[in-house]
Amino acid sequence: MNIQMIKEKLHTDAYDFLRTDPHLGKNILILTAAGSVAYGTQVETSDIDIRGVAAETRQDLLGLSHFEQFEDRTTDTVIYGLKKFIALCLNCNPNVLEILGTKPEHLLLITAEGKLLRDHIDLFLSRKAVQSFGNYATAQLRRLQNALARDNYPQAEKEEHILNSILGQMDHLKRVYKNFTDQEISLYIAPSDKEDFTAEIFIDIHLQHYPLRDFKNIYGDMNNIVKDYAKLNHRNSKKDELHLRKHAMHLIRLLVTGAEILEGKGVNTYRENERGLFLDIRKGKYSYPEIFAMVDEYEQRFKIAAKHTALPGEPDYRRVEELMIGIYERLI
Template sequence: MLKDIISKADYSFLRTDEKLGKNVILLGLCGSYSYGTNNENSDIDIRGCALNSKREILLGRDFEQITDISTDTVIFSFKKLVQLLTSCNPNVIELLGLKKEHYFEVTDIGRELLDNKELFLSQRAVKSFMGYAEQQFHKLKNACADEKLSMAEAESHIEAHRQKLSKLEMNFVRVYYMGFDLLEKGVVKTFRDEEHDLLMGLRNGKFLTAENKPAPEFFGLAEDLHNRFQYAAANTSLPHEPDIKRIEDFIISVNSRVVSSTEA
């Protein structure tokens, strides 16, 4: 089972690193598995949050994040995570909308964070989600521009190039649908069950031509998604800005508990 993965030796740093261990309040499965778009080649992506230590809080310091490249794991500090959530960062806010079974660990403070996710939802999502979509589109264009180099390589390299293009198309579309849930419904939903067939079709190359170019159908879909996003942005009921005072009150509550604890 996926939840058994973190008990393996490769993930021992989660338990032994002095900044992690008992300080971890939230740990979840992200990436393709959390979207429901995984295949046999998908990596395990783990994201989480660890409280800042009493010393860091009192001295105004921050470790920001700990990254383990070999396991594709990123654990954000509480301070850094809140900053990213407040800006509605698409790659981070998805941690608040995982399926229940995709959380490896949720402490009491981690549950408070999940229960207060609405604090971080605002129209800042318009800029951040649109920016992410545009980033994926530019990566797609750049990858297509490099196709001549790829075609001169071995067949396996060509297939890898095609898989890269199809994944970029899929993530371009996926982030729009997550943005729709935020702007139209005010919810964070990471697992894309309703769009599963569409997203897997994209990932399997159904929206690429034989020459490894985005098919006309992809550009039509992209235009439809962009238009819907623009309409959703103009008509969303999300507040223009997050409630910074409530966010600060939450930070104070959490950090006060850390500082008042008997541990260093």
């Protein structure tokens, strides 16, 4: 479905909420096509996804009312309140950053204030993208890889998948809990004495004066990954097969988009260069081993981008706050 057809759809009764909901209407700053249309990966059966941003009303800001997000599941429309939207952008949340990075021709509505947000997207970009894009996508891809290969891969190789998922979370754990180094908590694979194992994951811990609760939470996060891999997954239907390939495609897209952000190339929601490849993955042209060989390459590119990025560790909160205040002053 092209953009003109989507614009025509917005004038139907199904989208009346855009005009009648008290938090939307004239308060909408940005409305854009999202999902497969925005990525360039749509097929004939693709749904219409709409995403947007709306300024809170005077009552929301100064009175007892409250508005964070509007959602209409029937039309797959999500519109964020401006404050929540900015908070998510500051954490490099992929779902909201892609609203600011869609192609201009995919915009269905934009005000001067909405343009200010899109023009200042660089203010939101930081090394937080390492976790929100790369570590998340890698963990999900490794989990998917293990689930698909559960009956075919040797036990030792499954251990490698689990270890890669845990290591992918390590940067996040180091930020959330009291700092530790790879020398203080080290995970690795070695031969196992267990009857059904040829190799397994081992851990060396050398911590002193470390908060017990932080260590409990670190262990809990790692244990949850192990438990997730232990759950059996039965995916035999053609529908599940299509869903898994689409899921893998979108996770690889996150890796590519995140790498570009870390390389200083901004947020490019539409994947012009990878569009053909992604559609081939979705349509089943590649086997799962071929897909995960690609994953290894994209993951390596992401790691290099993360290591050498010039992005700051944190966004410039003061400048973002000034931008937000300026937008509200124009609206109220």
